Structure formats: C-alpha cells, structure tokens
Amino acid sequence: MKITIFGAGYVGLVTGTCFSELGNDVVLVDIDEKRVSNLNKGIIPIYEPGLSEMIKRNVDEKRLFFTTDSKKPIQDSDLIFIAVGTPPKDDGSTDLSYVLSVAKTIGKNINRYKIIVDKSTVPVGTAEKVRNEIKKSMTKDYEFDVVSNPEFLKEGSAIQDFMVPDRIVVGVNSENAKKVMNELYSSLARTHKPIIFTDIKSAEIIKYASNAMLACRISFMNQLAPLCEKVGADIKEVAKGIGLDDRIGPRFLQAGVGYGGSCFPKDVQSLASTLKEYNLNSELIDAVENVNQHQKESMIDKIHSLVGELSGKKIALWGLAFKPKTDDIREAPSMVLIGQLIKEKAIISSFDPEAIENVKKIYPSLKYSDNMYDPVKDCDCLVILTEWDEFRSPDFEKLKKLMKQKNIFDGRNIYHPKTIRDKGFKYLSVGRK
Ligand SMILES: NC(=O)c1ccc[n+]([C@@H]2O[C@H](COP(=O)([O-])OP(=O)(O)OC[C@H]3O[C@@H](n4cnc5c(N)ncnc54)[C@H](O)[C@@H]3O)[C@@H](O)[C@H]2O)c1
Known part of the structure; x- marks a missing residue:
C-alpha cells in the first residue's frame, strides 16, 4: 500500500519504518526541516533499539522516504496517518492544533478517496473534528473516511510492540475503511493477536x-x-x-x-x-x-534523611531517562529532582547511557559523565532514578572507595536492602523497611 505518515517522532518513525519493513511504500512528512534533513542523511533523532538498522534497510530498498513536502505524498497515497504530537495545555486538556493543522493540509491537497487514520492519542470526538477540518479545507468534494487507530507501543521495545502487538484497535464507521485496515494489518494478525474493530469513539477512549x-x-x-x-x-x-x-x-x-x-x-x-x-x-x-x-516531589525527603542539609553536598544521579532503553526525558522524575537539588544548592553529577544530550539542552551546566563511576567520586549520596540494567550489579567495593559518604537512595528498588546494608551502605528505597 502507499502510506503517508504525518509526524516523524517516536510513533511516526516506528510505525512508518515497520510498515515499510512489511513491504509498504511509506513517506514520512514532518515540518521540522532539521529532523527531515538529518533523517535523509541517516541521522536518527531518537534512540530506540533496532530502529536505525531498520530505517537504513528500508531506505536502501527505496520503500521509506522523508520529506517536508506534503502535497505529493497526500496525493499519491491511499492511507494517510496522523502521528503528530498532542501535548497538554496548561489546564490538562489536549492541544489538538498539530492534529487539526495536518487535517487542514490534507483537506487542501486531497485529490481522490483517502482513508485518514488518527494514530496520535486524541480525546474522544477528535475524529469528528478531523473530518470537519478536512471538509472545511477541501476545494472540491471528495469522499474520505476517518479511522481511529491508537498506538500502544512502548519506548524501548517499540519495534517488538509494533510487530507483535497485544492487540490492534481500529475504530471505523465504513465497511471500506474496515476492509483496507484489515488488509494493512493482516500480516501482523498472523501472530494470532486480535484486531479489534470498534466504533470510532470507543477506540479513542480505549x-x-x-x-x-x-x-x-x-x-x-x-x-x-x-x-x-x-x-x-x-x-x-x-x-x-x-x-x-x-x-x-x-x-x-x-x-x-x-x-x-x-x-x-x-x-x-x-x-x-x-x-x-x-x-x-x-x-x-x-x-x-x-x-x-x-x-516525584517527595524523593528529596529521602535524600534529606540520608545526608541532611543539601547545600554544597554532592549528589550523584544514575539514570535521567524516564525509563530504561530510551533517551526520552519528558516528564521524567529526574527533571523534578534536578530542579529541587539546584534550588537547595546541591552539586549534581550524573550519568545516563542515552539521555544526557537531551538533559544538557535543559541544564547545560550540570556535570555529566560518560560512565557510571565518575559521578560517584566524592559524592554524599548516590540516587538511582532509572533502572538501566547496568546499575543492577555495580562493583560495590569500587563504589565504596569512590563515595565520600556511603549513602544510596534507590528510587527503583533494584537492590535488596539487607544485602546492600551488609556491604556497608546507608540505604533507602521505596516502600521497604
Ligand atoms: N511516544 C510514545 O511512546 C507514544 C506511544 C503511543 C502513542 N503516542 C502518541 O502519539 C502521538 C505522537 O507522539 P510522539 O511521541 O511520536 O511525538 P513526537 O513529539 O516525538 O513527534 C511528533 C512529530 O510531529 C511533527 N509535527 C508536528 N506538526 C506537524 C505537521 N503539521 N506536519 C508534520 N509533522 C508535524 C513534529 O515535528 C515531531 O517530529 C502523540 O499523540 C502521543 O501521545 C506516543
């Protein structure tokens, strides 16, 4: 099938690359010129295991393309996915401006029957708004269907989640859209995972x-x-x-x-x-x-109870990403703690296998290390914020030698309290004596 996907972020990139891996022709459209130019040079904007190899393979096979141009991809494709961001507004409601702007672009350029698929996470009723926006922007009346196909991939295992999903949810209100979506996902359904066809509003709520x-x-x-x-x-x-x-x-x-x-x-x-x-x-x-x-806000209390006043104390952070196997720091607990530590004039040193470059954009003057032991040198407390595998069995003797005070706050409960205390550390975790 010929597929266009608006948004080359986590969801768009993974979805588009996987659809091309399954033999479809995919064009990814993004308004971010730098992102598109980097993708065309083989520079992948996110860390996701296995993704860059798969992108390269499909670009080489000429099944996957990146562009900022929207007219030709819209006109050439049968299916158009919307996978742009849906950030929160200050009051917690969803900002649909990116989704509706794509709908407008589709409306302006539509040239024959298309299926428009909402893959972005959107509040119930959005498919109707997308339909209205497309209709409003059309210069000539063409038939089209809007489908809701929410994405359940998890960062860190996104390709596996896409290729072997627990379920595929598709909200449709037309037989033709149902037939095409069924065909599109038939190669994934062979893994005996169900495709659930439902009404559009239920899919949005699911x-x-x-x-x-x-x-x-x-x-x-x-x-x-x-x-x-x-x-x-x-x-x-x-x-x-x-x-x-x-x-x-x-x-x-x-x-x-x-x-x-x-x-x-x-x-x-x-x-x-x-x-x-x-x-x-x-x-x-x-x-x-x-x-x-x-x-998130109460982590600092545990650190206080280990080291007391924080001013001038050196706190080492292991893990900055919101979870392992990703470089994503959006809403990460680390961001809350770093803000509090800075306010209390603590000295922060940190390590994360993937997320440092993203944190640097927000806190350029913090100390970052390219290995897990450097930040711990002379620290008053080690804080574990992300359960990366490499933090599970560190060289505890080395840690003890490096640390000024042998305090550990394990925010992910990756160690056993008695074992760690027996090794000579003062140790606090979450929900354990
Ligand atoms: N990240 C996840 O793990 C995940 C999982 C499931 C669902 N979702 C949902 O998927 C949607 C996308 O999330 P994401 O994490 O991929 O976002 P993202 O911020 O990583 O990427 C969004 C991309 O859309 C592009 N964009 C914005 N407006 C555009 C336009 N008019 N035309 C073309 N491109 C445009 C941006 O430049 C950006 O590259 C959101 O609704 C999110 O809630 C995300």
Whole structure:
C-alpha cells in the first residue's frame, strides 16, 4: 500500500519504518526541516533499539522516504496517518492544533478517496473534528473516511510492540475503511493477536483508558509504599502477593519515583479533563495524577534523611531517562529532582547511557559523565532514578572507595536492602523497611 505518515517522532518513525519493513511504500512528512534533513542523511533523532538498522534497510530498498513536502505524498497515497504530537495545555486538556493543522493540509491537497487514520492519542470526538477540518479545507468534494487507530507501543521495545502487538484497535464507521485496515494489518494478525474493530469513539477512549489504568496501578502501589515503610513491610512482597492473583497480574505494580514519559502524565490529565468537560466525576483519575506528582516531589525527603542539609553536598544521579532503553526525558522524575537539588544548592553529577544530550539542552551546566563511576567520586549520596540494567550489579567495593559518604537512595528498588546494608551502605528505597 502507499502510506503517508504525518509526524516523524517516536510513533511516526516506528510505525512508518515497520510498515515499510512489511513491504509498504511509506513517506514520512514532518515540518521540522532539521529532523527531515538529518533523517535523509541517516541521522536518527531518537534512540530506540533496532530502529536505525531498520530505517537504513528500508531506505536502501527505496520503500521509506522523508520529506517536508506534503502535497505529493497526500496525493499519491491511499492511507494517510496522523502521528503528530498532542501535548497538554496548561489546564490538562489536549492541544489538538498539530492534529487539526495536518487535517487542514490534507483537506487542501486531497485529490481522490483517502482513508485518514488518527494514530496520535486524541480525546474522544477528535475524529469528528478531523473530518470537519478536512471538509472545511477541501476545494472540491471528495469522499474520505476517518479511522481511529491508537498506538500502544512502548519506548524501548517499540519495534517488538509494533510487530507483535497485544492487540490492534481500529475504530471505523465504513465497511471500506474496515476492509483496507484489515488488509494493512493482516500480516501482523498472523501472530494470532486480535484486531479489534470498534466504533470510532470507543477506540479513542480505549487508548486513554489503557494508559490511565496502568498509571493507576503505579499510583496505587506508590500510595501503599509509605504504609509499608511505616510498619516495616516490603512493597515488593506486597506486589508479588497481589500480582499472583490472575485477576490482577504482576505488571505495573512497582512502587518507585513515579511515572513519567510523554504519555502517562498527559493522557491521565487529558482523560480527567474530558470527564470534567462532560460534567462527570473525575475523582479517581485526578487522584492518580496527584499521587504521582507527590511521589516525584517527595524523593528529596529521602535524600534529606540520608545526608541532611543539601547545600554544597554532592549528589550523584544514575539514570535521567524516564525509563530504561530510551533517551526520552519528558516528564521524567529526574527533571523534578534536578530542579529541587539546584534550588537547595546541591552539586549534581550524573550519568545516563542515552539521555544526557537531551538533559544538557535543559541544564547545560550540570556535570555529566560518560560512565557510571565518575559521578560517584566524592559524592554524599548516590540516587538511582532509572533502572538501566547496568546499575543492577555495580562493583560495590569500587563504589565504596569512590563515595565520600556511603549513602544510596534507590528510587527503583533494584537492590535488596539487607544485602546492600551488609556491604556497608546507608540505604533507602521505596516502600521497604
Ligand atoms: N511516544 C510514545 O511512546 C507514544 C506511544 C503511543 C502513542 N503516542 C502518541 O502519539 C502521538 C505522537 O507522539 P510522539 O511521541 O511520536 O511525538 P513526537 O513529539 O516525538 O513527534 C511528533 C512529530 O510531529 C511533527 N509535527 C508536528 N506538526 C506537524 C505537521 N503539521 N506536519 C508534520 N509533522 C508535524 C513534529 O515535528 C515531531 O517530529 C502523540 O499523540 C502521543 O501521545 C506516543
């Protein structure tokens, strides 16, 4: 099939590259000229395991193209995906200006029947707005269908998630769009994962409900963590005990420094905002977000209890990305802590395998290292913020020699408290005695 995708960010790049890997002809359109020119030179703007090799292969096979031009790709393609950003506004509602601007461009350039697919995460009712915007911008009346096909990929395992998805959700209201979408995804459905066809509004809600449910599980455990600390219980044991219940399951039950990233925070807020827009109760969803914000802000209390006053103290940070295997720092807990540490005049040194360049753009004068041991030298406390695998079994003897004070705050619960204390460290984690 001939596919055009608007937005060469995480979702657009991964989706477009995977569709081309499956044999489709894909053009990725982005308004960011530098991004497009870099992509055309083989410079990939994000870190995602396996992505650059796959991009190269499909560019070489002449199935994948990058451009800032929108007219020709729109006119040549059968399917047009919208995968641009949907950032939050100050009140938590979703800024649809990028999505609607693409709809306008499609309307101006449409030349025959097309299927327009909303892949961006958008509030319920957006497909209708996209339809209206396209219609309004058309100079001649052409038939088209709008489809909602939310994306569930996770940064860090995005290619695997796309190629072997848990499910594919497609909201349609036309038989032809259903047939084409079914054909498009047929090669993925061979993995026996279901394609769920539903009405458009349900598909739009499914995406927000999925993310809010996952966020809710994290906040639930974070709410219980202080109780475990107070009474001397262990949140990891609690998670294991409830996760073995088939009705609950083990995933997304980790207490820690709170969720971040480009999706959970904004999607939870957007869902709450939609409920309010319809004059409905959003209490539970609001609480999910409030617990998370509190969790991020309360990390500093643990560091205080280990080192006291922070002014002039050296704090080493391991992990800046919001989760491992990505360089994404959007809404990362590290950003909240860095702000607090700077305010309290602590001296920050840090290491992350992938995210340093992104943090440098916000905090150019912090100290960054290209290995995990340098930042720890003479530090008063080591803080673990991202559970990268390489932090799981460090050389503890080396750490002890390097650190001025042997304090560790493990915000991801990657070490066992007794083992670490037996090694001579003063150790705090989340929800464990
Ligand atoms: N990142 C994720 O893990 C993830 C997962 C599932 C869903 N989503 C959703 O997918 C959407 C995209 O997210 P992302 O993380 O890929 O965003 P991103 O910020 O990484 O990329 C968006 C891209 O769209 C481009 N863009 C903006 N306006 C444009 C226009 N008019 N024409 C062409 N390009 C334009 C930007 O320049 C940018 O490169 C969002 O709605 C997000 O919520 C993201």
